[in-house]
Amino acid sequence: MxxxxxxxxxxxxxxxxxxxxxxxxxxxxxxxxxxxxxxxxxxxxxxxxxxxxxxxxxxxxxxxxxxxxxxxxxxxxxxxxxxxxxxxxxxxxxxxxxxxxxxxxxxxxxxxxxxxxLENAFYLFNEEPYEIELFKDHYINSGILSTIKSNNRAVNVLGSIFAKENDYHNCLILNEKKSVVEALNGNIFLVKGDTIKTPPLSDGALNGIIRKQLKGIIKKLPEFKLEETSISPFELQKADELFITNIAVGIQPVTKYRKKNFSNKTAGHLLSKLNVKARLG
Missing domain, CATH: 3.30.470.10 (Aminotransferase class 4, branched-chain amino acid transferase, N-terminal domain)
Structure with a gap:
């Protein structure tokens, strides 16, 4: 119906x-x-x-x-x-x-x-292999139009085809300044030590619902420092963790980008807190 x-x-x-x-x-x-x-x-x-x-x-x-x-x-x-x-x-x-x-x-x-x-009421932690790559054929523009969920998703569609053709689970999209903005289907977070970074909306990142919820959760955790800042592609292989967020899966840990394998401890910790918040409304 x-x-x-x-x-x-x-x-x-x-x-x-x-x-x-x-x-x-x-x-x-x-x-x-x-x-x-x-x-x-x-x-x-x-x-x-x-x-x-x-x-x-x-x-x-x-x-x-x-x-x-x-x-x-x-x-x-x-x-x-x-x-x-x-x-x-x-x-x-x-x-x-x-x-x-x-x-x-x-x-x-x-x-x-x-x-x-949907199969599951709350978010499950996925520890299966999840490999990503950069999608560089097309870029999204930084600015307010890129932050909304509109039907103009050509870059996401073409990136998804590229990922499927090359056996990647997902790709990261760049803006016209060559900064990492988001994944094909969600926001991106990078963990390095006790710092968690995510691109700012001014870079063209989607104003994601789970992104907003996680920002609130991270800010209340004294063991982490949250930074909304531009992320260079060169930072990806230096990160301890990468994870993607959206309303469908919650948090999806990235296991591999090029030659770098990532851990998922922080992603699992945050997912448990996200489920608690979802239950409480």
Whole structure:
């Protein structure tokens, strides 16, 4: 079942026009959300990021788009898909209504909500081999547009194809200044001694939900120092640990980059604290 503009429909009956601006111009933003037994994880962060993304894209936010209304829309869809007692993954997409070419005919929006079942309620620690490489064919630009989750993901798609063709599990993306910005599907953290680094949003890093949660966790741990700073590719092989974060997997430790093998002690420690925070809401 799919929620299309507030109406819950069977998948075969939920369709969008070929002139939909999300399809035609990437004029769309989205949120990937994790739900545990009907409870939306980190809902406040998702809601405010969605509102911020819509403002950046100069979309007209409906007066009905309160946190309570959108939460109810998600809950109704989960119930319709009989996932109220299961972990689920939600994709909440907002697109500008069709009309116009590059210049929109309107700023009003439509939305779709879809969901799928997840196997595990909370994040599991993955210790399987996970090798990464740099993706250097294309770059993302530093700046505010790169920080939002829009449909303009060409670099991520091409990087994913590159990774698959070369048997890598993931790749790191660079910006136009040749700084490491993020992974293909999440934020990147680097551990060296007692310092944990992650690229700043000003470098073009995605304003990730788990990134934000981990920053809050790390700042409360006296044994670590957090730095939001540009990361050079030359630092990667000198790191003790690298790990990738996103809402789907939580924390994914990197085991190998080129000739360097990494440990995962810090990643495991932080994942346990992230699960505790997720349980508490």
């Amino acid at each position: 799919i929620n299309l503009n507030g109406e819950i429909l069977k998948k075969k009956d939920a369709s969008l026009s070929v002139f939909n601006r999300g399809f035609a111009y990437g004029d769309s933003v989205f949120e990937t959300i994790r739900v545990i037994n009907g409870k939306i994880m980190f809902w406040e962060d998702h809601y405010f990021r969605l509102m911020s993304s819509m403002r950046i894209m100069r979309m007209e936010i409906p007066s009905s788009f309160s946190p309570e209304f959108l939460e109810e829309e998600i809950s109704n869809l989960i119930e319709a898909n009989e996932l109220s007692n299961s972990p689920a993954r939600i994709r909440f997409a907002v697109y500008r209504e069709e009309g116009g070419y590059y210049t929109p005919a309107t700023r009003t929006i439509g939305y779709t909500i879809s969901c799928s079942k």
